[in-house]
């Protein structure tokens with residue numbers, strides 16, 4: 001059995017006789033674990049081998065009639081634990097929506113050995129004991145019973161007096177949604193009976209009104225069967241009709257009240273399914289994909305921004321479903337791709353399940369069950385949808401395959417959704433299509449080496465031109481004093497012109513808040529986070545300084561912490577400041593901002609998207625949220641506020657990420673008109689990456705980047721495992737990291753190991769981070785056994801030197 005806990009092993013439990021027939025592999029069961037604790041686990045297999053090292057306990061109960069997990073999922077999860085060097089329980093924890101896990105809530109019961117006569121009880125205690133003779137009670141019940149909000153002291157005393165016992169009651173978290181409905185009693189559904197009823201109600205006008213409203217909504221006579229589903233009870237209250245009259249009608253058996261279990265995942269059934277009509281180029285691309293999939297498992301679809309990859313996906317998915325297989329479309333982050341989901345919904349309606357990180361647990365459980373019950377044959381979802389109970393997957397599509405957000409950073413399993421999906425496809429013998437306008441270096445390389453197929457789609461849909469890209473040289477503009485509030489004259493005049501033409505603008509700056517730091521003009525002191533080694537970001541609106549890593553906040557100080565000077569200035573620009581300053585420069589423009597701070601609420605993202613698409617906004621300023629997948633016909637200008645910062649990130653993927661981010665955000669311009677313009681503000685216009693971007697030269701960019709990767713031994717030529725040693729004490733962290741490095745060098749050769757070094761952010765949430773890198777050649781023999789060796793050395797060092805004072809994190813494919 002697997003427990004959803006970070007433990008390396010599986011556990012064996014005894015099946016009590018009465019449950020033997022109900023347990024099978026994949027079922028969730030409740031087992032005792034540790035002291036007085038019950039946890040939910042999943043049966044992995046049923047066997048006859050008692051473990052040698054411990055006495056087996058009996059499992060308590062079986063939660064499933066039909067198993068929650070199937071054999072494909074086990075195979076996939078085994079692979080994941082092995083590949084990403086983590087515990088099977090950690091994978092299970094990631095796989096199961098928490099609605100499937102049980103919550104335990106403390107419950108109180110009478111101690112059967114308790115003898116009331118032998119102790120003194122207060123009046124309240126006696127009342128509790130009395131009640132416990134017939135019931136078990138929760139804290140809340142007791143608080144109600146004795147009308148007292150804090151009951152902890154009483155309970156403690158009762159435990160001391162050995163009067164009561166605490167136990168954990170196990171409850172299913174998932175609760176289906178139930179709605180109350182009303183329909184006309186069957187006897188009144190003939191014209192004759194109904195007419196009589198109407199007459200009877202003549203003297204009761206309010207009841208008659210209720211009945212009339214019902215008949216308006218539900219054509220009982222005209223449409224046979226219409227009465228059976230009835231309507232929601234809330235309909236009457238919402239239309240302001242008398243509830244008491246409704247109650248009377250129910251009491252008199254004119255109406256029948258009933259309940260219905262409904263899906264939380266509403267879908268608008270009135271939406272018409274349209275047919276995709278592929279353009280000639282799209283059709284050719286699709287044919288080429290299908291042809292290559294005859295001989296290959298995966299194909300990379302390299303389609304420029306606005307080429308209509310989504311339409312091709314739709315066609316492929318349809319085809320796969322028509323063949324009787326299941327399909328999965330992976331998206332990097334669904335909240336950011338509401339537009340695509342809406343489009344897909346029009347085609348696939350209720351055959352499509354959406355698996356989402358912003359969904360509630362109940363909604364996730366429903367998608368899981370829906371897939372098992374055959375209600376869905378197509379899932380669109382984020383990376384965790386690779387864990388769903390597919391049984392006959394035929395096609396996986398990975399959209400925006402280059403996206404860094406496919407990678408789960410923390411906690412384990414630290415998996416990449418794209419790579420995991422490729423393995424999932426292999427397990428199901430399914431095909432994979434990976435799509436991107438800016439393929440990752442790894443994927444383009446795989447296609448180039450003929451491991452994957454490759455289909456380029458070089459033109460936008462409707463042969464619309466790609467945007468024209470220009471650089472604004474900030475060095476020159478600063479010298480000429482043409483920069484206003486961080487805006488070059490080049491960009492600012494283009495914004496003015498675009499708005500004057502009633503077109504829209506997107507400004508991209510990958511930094512939120514007002515300013516990344518506050519600085520004392522007299523002593524140069526910068527307020528830092530108390531638990532992280534980063535400067536605090538100044539947020540003007542909320543008037544606070546905030547750490548973007550740990551969430552620490554403080555009021556904006558009036559004077560310098562160090563020298564008490566009042567001369568504090570803000571340095572650098574985040575989206576909040578850009579919004580502010582642009583509004584001063586362009587007082588008439590309607591400007592809005594889209595970043596983490598403005599989209600925290602569930603619907604705020606969708607609301608912004610709608611407002612922008614209805615042209616209630618002229619200029620949208622945003623972080624990387626605005627770079628992905630957005631499709632607005634009226635956007636003609638995209639401005640990249642600061643392209644340089646991304647380039648100098650201490651990461652081997654910095655250039656690749658810069659290229660992808662700029663090309664993606666540029667792709668939002670002129671998607672229908674072909675009049676798109678992009679202006680990139682940079683102080684290094686000579687950097688080669690800009691020439692590739694300007695000339696739309698992906699191949700040139702790829703060739704150069706691949707060369708660098710080979711020179712410096714980075715992926716795709718090697719696999720980089722990243723190890724971080726975390727400790728509250730820097731010296732200890734360093735000592736452990738050095739010890740670990742020495743052991744690893746001994747075990748797998750010193751040439752393969754880089755570091756240790758202090759991480760670029762030295763301290764995070766009070767933990768010092770010392771990191772080291774292991775580079776393993778791509779085609780190394782016995783890869784898995786080397787990885788296992790690494791894991792066991794790390795495990796050892798952790799036990800010996802870290803214990804509970806820190807952690808060692810292994811990330812087998814650094815992203």
Ligand SMILES: Nc1ncnc2c1ncn2[C@@H]1O[C@H](COP(=O)(O)OP(=O)(O)OP(=O)(O)O)[C@@H](O)[C@H]1O
Pocket residue numbers: 276277278279282303304305306307308309310311436437461628629630631667668671
């Ligand atoms: N065959 C088609 N028929 C009608 N409209 C189409 C067709 N193909 C694409 N479009 C339209 O062209 C626009 C761009 O398509 P889509 O959003 O799928 O591009 P994309 O390749 O995903 O681009 P990006 O990578 O920039 O997100 C959309 O508005 C889409 O509705």
Ligand SMILES: [Zn+2]
Pocket residue numbers: 529530531532547548549550551552765
């Ligand atoms: Zn912090």
